[in-house]
Amino acid sequence: MxxxxxxxxxxxxxxxxxxxxxxxxxxxxxxxxxxxxxxxxxxxxxxxxxxxxxxxxxxxxxxxxxxxxxxxxxxxxxxxxxxxxxxxxxxxxxxxxxxxxxxxxxxxxxxxxxxxxxMQLDDAERGFSFRFDGPLDMRMEKAGDSAADLVNQMEEGPLADLIYQYGEERRSRAIARAILAARKEQPITTTKRLADIVSSVVRQSPDGIHPATRTFQALRIAVNDxxxxxxxxxxxxxxxxxxxxxxxxxxxxxxxxxxxxxxxxxxxxxxxxxxxxxxxxxxxxxxxxxxxxxxxxxxxxxxxxxxxxxxxxxxxxxxxxxxxxxxxxxxxxxxxxx
Structure with a gap:
């Protein structure tokens, strides 16, 4: 991110x-x-x-x-x-x-x-980074829809588009499918769970960038416009x-x-x-x-x-x-x- x-x-x-x-x-x-x-x-x-x-x-x-x-x-x-x-x-x-x-x-x-x-990245409770496990929030103003709201409520197509557009993530459709499958079992409410879901369908890149980096960036950009x-x-x-x-x-x-x-x-x-x-x-x-x-x-x-x-x-x-x-x-x- x-x-x-x-x-x-x-x-x-x-x-x-x-x-x-x-x-x-x-x-x-x-x-x-x-x-x-x-x-x-x-x-x-x-x-x-x-x-x-x-x-x-x-x-x-x-x-x-x-x-x-x-x-x-x-x-x-x-x-x-x-x-x-x-x-x-x-x-x-x-x-x-x-x-x-x-x-x-x-x-x-x-x-x-x-x-x-x-400061926002350092605070696990703000939910901007998967470096710490915390609530999937990402709201700069602490108001409005959170990242958890997006991943638990959006349909597969719009969610894939969001991840592709704002994260420039080529595997956006696979990620969206994995998110919808996971949330049927249990709502996605923490940064670690989302990062694990993304990592299950996106391989680690040769330059060491975490598989969930682009997805987290996309959600943060969308949450805060x-x-x-x-x-x-x-x-x-x-x-x-x-x-x-x-x-x-x-x-x-x-x-x-x-x-x-x-x-x-x-x-x-x-x-x-x-x-x-x-x-x-x-x-x-x-x-x-x-x-x-x-x-x-x-x-x-x-x-x-x-x-x-x-x-x-x-x-x-x-x-x-x-x-x-x-x-x-x-x-x-x-x-x-x-």
Whole structure:
């Protein structure tokens, strides 16, 4: 399960560490300025927020997180910053509305670190990782349908499609069949039981990735609508940033990175690779200029200290004077499972 601070193999089965990934690159690219107003859309353990606040004594940060536990844990930093940090429980897809409500717009910078955090992976009771046995939950906000609800209620076809689309798992149909057979005997309520079911039909890969990794990733993304929230967050940042303000996004797997790359490429007025799932987009005045043409990745010293940085990619763009376009309608059909 990839995510914030997480490589696929390490996030699922290795030791978790609360280390902000690409911290130097994020700070250098965001380039916080004195008196600025910045938004950290994925507060987590507060690594990026603390670094931004340390750049200048008079800048302010609005930090968001969906997870109530992250908000509670961050209150000590709020008190330490004496009014320079506002910490709000919210989805980053709503960042423009939250920033406006709290008097932070226009923003000088937005940073997004996509996916699940180390703290969530470390807590067996949250059910994000099969590294520990725990309830099959995966809800970042501790509300709504859980992963257990999905695996125990979905029909075979839609469940296979979900695992294929969000997990890029080629054995999705076999996994869905095994899940339906197992839940007839007893509801699937723990991470270990689901991991064992998947492992019964998916062989260990040569690179050591656990057979259940992609299935767990797919369920987590679906439970939290992670890709939909990412698309909303990119458009929200576009609306909230001032001209010259910067958007910095760190992703950890190809599904996230493709969304960010396509959005920034289109908004920068460059020709993106055509998608057979999306209609042609009319040419518009660029709302962003690309800061880095190629994504930044971790340097050797960071990889040695934190293997989770191995799959991280940083993309960034700077806001232009052009107005943000109106929101586009939902995209095309989903891929089918195999």
């Amino acid at each position: 990839t995510g914030r601070g997480g490589r696929v193999t390490d996030a699922a089965g290795g030791p978790a560490r609360h280390v902000p990934v690409l911290a130097r690159e994020v700070q250098d690219t965001l380039s916080p300025q004195p008196g600025g107003r910045y938004l950290d859309g994925t507060f987590g353990a507060g690594g990026y927020t603390r670094a931004i606040l340390g750049a200048a004594p008079d800048l302010r940060v609005l930090a968001l997180d969906r997870d109530p536990e992250a908000i509670a844990a961050g209150q000590a930093l709020v008190a330490e910053m004496q009014g320079r940090l506002v910490l709000e429980q919210a989805r980053f897809g709503d960042l423009d509305a939250v920033a406006e409500r709290l008097g932070f717009t226009p923003l000088d910078g937005v940073v997004l670190d996509i996916g699940v955090s180390s 992670e890709l939909g929230e990412l698309e909303r967050a990119l458009e929200a940042a576009e609306r909230a940033l001032r001209p010259g303000g910067r958007l910095v996004v760190v992703t950890f797997h190809s599904l996230e990175d493709r969304i960010v790359k396509r959005f920034l490429t289109e908004r920068a007025g460059r020709e993106a690779a055509p998608s057979r799932h999306a209609p042609a987009v009319a040419t518009q005045e660029p709302t962003f200029t690309l800061v880095n043409r190629r994504p930044l990745t971790a340097q050797h010293d960071e990889l040695a200290a934190n293997p989770r940085a191995r799959s991280a990619k940083l993309r960034a763009a700077e806001r232009t004077l052009a107005p943000a376009p109106e929101a586009a309608p939902p995209g095309g059909p989903k891929k089918k499972g195999r």
